[in-house]
Structure formats: structure tokens, C-alpha cells
Amino acid sequence: MRWKLLVLASFAAALLSCGLWSALAIGGFGSAAALARNEWLLLSSPIIPLAISIYSGVFVYRHTARRRKTQATVTVILALVFTLVVYEACWVLFPDRFHIPTTYDVRHSR
Numbered sequence: 001m002r003w004k005l006l007v008l009a010s011f012a013a014a015l016l017s018c019g020l021w022s023a024l025a026i027g028g029f030g031s032a033a034a035l036a037r038n039e040w041l042l043l044s045s046p047i048i049p050l051a052i053s054i055y056s057g058v059f060v061y062r063h064t065a066r067r068r069k070t071q072a073t074v075t076v077i078l079a080l081v082f083t084l085v086v087y088e089a090c091w092v093l094f095p096d097r098f099h100i101p102t103t104y105d106v107r108h109s110r
Contacts (some may be wrong), residue, residue, distance in 0.1 A: 009079070
């Protein structure tokens with residue numbers, strides 16, 4: 001397996017997908033909480049990381065000679081895991097922008 005290619009493609013896909021999702025959330029709505037008010041948009045927002053992760057899997061599939069399907073699958077899974085890690089890091093660093101309140105938080109803040 002070409003581990004360098006797998007890890008680099010996965011990490012690049014994670015940074016790109018989290019960056020695009022953040023640009024959508026913060027650039028378009030100001031915060032993730034404002035994005036959460038539009039339920040259909042919030043529920044469709046994981047399409048961005050999924051599409052970019054699948055594209056990274058296709059990229060790895062086209063640039064390897066052996067065990068193509070396995071490497072593409074590993075790349076997609078790694079990209080999704082790295083995306084979650086990057087999003088969690090952003091959530092810790094910028095809690096006012098990335099925190100999505102639950103109904104319990106909204107109900108007890110009054």
C-alpha cells in the first residue's frame with residue numbers, strides 16, 4: 001500500500017471539506033447555530049465532506065496500481081475520520097462559531 005498517498009490525500013480532503021463547511025456555516029450564516037435554524041440545510045451539509053472524501057478515494061484509486069479498492073476505501077474512511085478530528089479541533093478553538101445548541105440548551109437559557 002502507498003501509505004503516504006493515503007494519509008496525504010485523506011488529510012488534504014479533511015482540511016478542504018472542513019474548510020468548505022466552515023465557509024458555508026460562518027460565511028453564509030455567521031455561526032453554526034444560525035445554520036442550525038435551517039434544518040434542511042443543516043441536514044444536507046454533510047454532503048460536502050462526503051463528496052470530498054469520495055473524490056479523494058477516487059483520486060487514490062486512479063493513482064495506485066494494486067489493491068485499488070482497498071486503498072480507496074481506506075482513504076475515504078481516513079478522510080472522514082480526519083474531518084471529524086479537524087471539526088472537533090475547530091469546535092474547541094472557536095466554540096462561539098461552531099457550537100450548535102440543543103433544545104435543552106435553548107430551553108434552559110431563558
